[in-house]
Amino acid sequence: MPSPQQARAQASAITSGKAGPDAEMSPTAQLRALFDRPRLSPGQRRIAQYLIEHIAEAAFLSITDLADRVGVSQPSVTRFASAVGFSGYPALREKLQSITLGTRAGGPAEEIRANELQAAVDAEIGNLENLRRDLADADRVIEVGRRLSASTPLTVLGLRISVSLAEYFAYAARRIHPDVRLVTRGGSVAYDALLQSREAGGTWVLAFSMPRHAQETLTAVRVARSAGLKVALITDLALGPLVDEADVSFAIGTGSRLVFDSYAAPGVMCAALLQAMTDxxxxxxxxxxxxxEHVADEHQFFLRD
Structure with a gap:
């Protein structure tokens, strides 16, 4: 009889297929598509990132308030609106409002929040709902899972706060992949591990970068690319240097309502990629x-429930 984990591996295969015409894109995905312009200046990227991260609030800000929040001039906001295809900031704001109001229209009435802990859970539910919409087309996840599965060795990189996600992914991936190498220290230690992985025949690195984003993560990703490794990135960012350096990235919302961030949606994204690797x-x-399972039974790794 298969173990529960084996049964889940057999029963949970991802179904390929493009999203239907009625599939709803998450607000984050809509804004990423809207702002995906290769010639945005660094200042314009900051504006785009702020709008993506604060869509519900930013859609109703005046041009003065938005400029103050981002730390740019009002003309910079106007030029940004033009750069992403609008006649001016009022037209861009109207579009932002239609996106954020569209996600609320027809939804259930907002429950009364008794405390900040419940508000944090609500925010994570929103992150999971956005991820669900982004996964309506599973083909990209399937393809990345296939690439990670074929990379031997497969390197998993996570530094500082991102160590926990990298360790979870690597622990699970070792059950289904013959050579998974975990890198959780930056600097020359990371460089050595990445170069050795490439010399051993590895082709891909899965990197994690959660807030606050470490400079050493960006440096390690650049080292991996320079060594000839491809990089898949799981992060909360939709734009910026880390995303620019990655060959493929998944922008996943994190919970930021409490003193330390929570990672419900990135955790589900890890499980989805692991499923794609098994498939x-x-x-x-x-x-x-x-x-x-044979070794676990022989050495009694686990308590019998």
């Missing part, structure tokens, strides 16, 4: 899970 090589997956 990419089901025979290897099954053989490795069988062997692991």
């Amino acid at each position: 990419a090589d089901p025979e290897r997956t099954q053989a490795r899970l069988d062997e692991y």
Whole structure:
């Protein structure tokens, strides 16, 4: 009889297919598409990032308030609106309002929030709903999972606060992949590990970057790219140097209502990529899970429920 984990691996295969015409894009995805312009200046990227991260509030700001929040001039906001295809800031704001009001229209009435802890949970539910909409087209996840599965060794990189997500992913990936290398220290230690991974035949790195984003993560990603490794990135950012350096990125919302961020949606994204890896090589997956269950039983790794 298969273990619960084996049964889940068999039963949870991702179904490929493009989203239907009625599939709803998340506000984050809509703004990423709206602002995906290669020639945005650094200041314009800051405006775009602020709008993406604060869409519900920013859609109703005056040009003066938005400029103050981002730390740019009012003419800079006007030029940004023109750069992303609008006649001026009023037209851009109208578009932003239609996006944010569209996500609220027809939804359930907002529950009374008893305390800040419940508000934090509500924010995470919103992140998960956005992720669900982004995953309506699963093909990109399937393709990245296939690439990660085929990379031997596969390197997983997470520094500072991102260590926990990298450790979770690497721990699970080792059950289904023969050579997973975890990098959680920056500087020359990370460089050595990345270069060795490439020399050993590795082709991909999965990197995590959560707020506050470490400079050493950006440097490590650049080292990986210069060594010939491809980089898949899981982050909360839609724009910026980290995203620019990655070959493929997944912008996933994090909970920021409490003193430390929470990672419900990035955790689900990890599980989705792990599922895609199992689907990419089901025979290897099954053989490795069988062997692991044998070793776990022999050495009594787990309590019997």
